[in-house]
Amino acid sequence: MAEEKDRRHEDFLKRYLQAQPSIRAYVLSVVRDFHVTEDVLQEVAVAAWEKYEAYDPARPFVGWVLGVAHHKSVDSLRARKPRLLLPDDIAARLAQDAAELSEEAAERRKVLAGCVAKLTDEVRKIVHLRFEENLDSHEIARREGKSLAAVSKMLTRARAFLIRCTERSLAVDGS
Numbered sequence: 001m002a003e004e005k006d007r008r009h010e011d012f013l014k015r016y017l018q019a020q021p022s023i024r025a026y027v028l029s030v031v032r033d034f035h036v037t038e039d040v041l042q043e044v045a046v047a048a049w050e051k052y053e054a055y056d057p058a059r060p061f062v063g064w065v066l067g068v069a070h071h072k073s074v075d076s077l078r079a080r081k082p083r084l085l086l087p088d089d090i091a092a093r094l095a096q097d098a099a100e101l102s103e104e105a106a107e108r109r110k111v112l113a114g115c116v117a118k119l120t121d122e123v124r125k126i127v128h129l130r131f132e133e134n135l136d137s138h139e140i141a142r143r144e145g146k147s148l149a150a151v152s153k154m155l156t157r158a159r160a161f162l163i164r165c166t167e168r169s170l171a172v173d174g175s
Helices: 002-031 034-054 061-080 088-117 121-132 137-144 148-174
Strands: none
Touching: 002 034, 002 061, 002 088, 034 061, 061 088, 088 121, 088 148, 121 137, 121 148, 137 148
C-alpha cells in the first residue's frame, strides 16, 4: 500500500515538474502578477495532488492540470479584484492553447532527442557539454583537449544537422 502511494507520488511529481513551465506561463497570463503567480502555483500543486486519483492517464496530464490551474487562477482573481477577471471563455481558451503548445513542445523535444542520438559519440558529448551543462566553447575545448576552432566547428555542424533533422522529422510526422 505504501509502495503504491510512493509510486503514485513519484509519477505525479514527474508529470507535474514536466508540466510546470506550461502551468507557470498560463497562470501568469491570467493573473498578471509574478508574486500572485507563485502563490497560485503552490495552490495548483496542492489541489492537483489532492485530485490526482481522478486523473485519467489516457489523457494528457498538461491539459488536466491546466484545468486545475484555470480554477485556481480564477479563484485568485476573484479574491483580489473582480474587475481583473478574464471572461471564462477567454481563460478556458488560454488553457486549451497552453496545453496544445505544451504537447507540441514535448513532440519537438522527442524528435530532437532522436536526432541527437544520430550524432557520433564525440559530437554528442560536445553538444551535451554545451547545451546540457551550459559550458562555453573555451571550457569544452579545455576539457576535451581540442582547439577552440575544432569545438566551434563541431558545434556549428551539429546545430545545422539538428535543425535539418528535426525539420525533416517534423515535416514527415506532420504530413
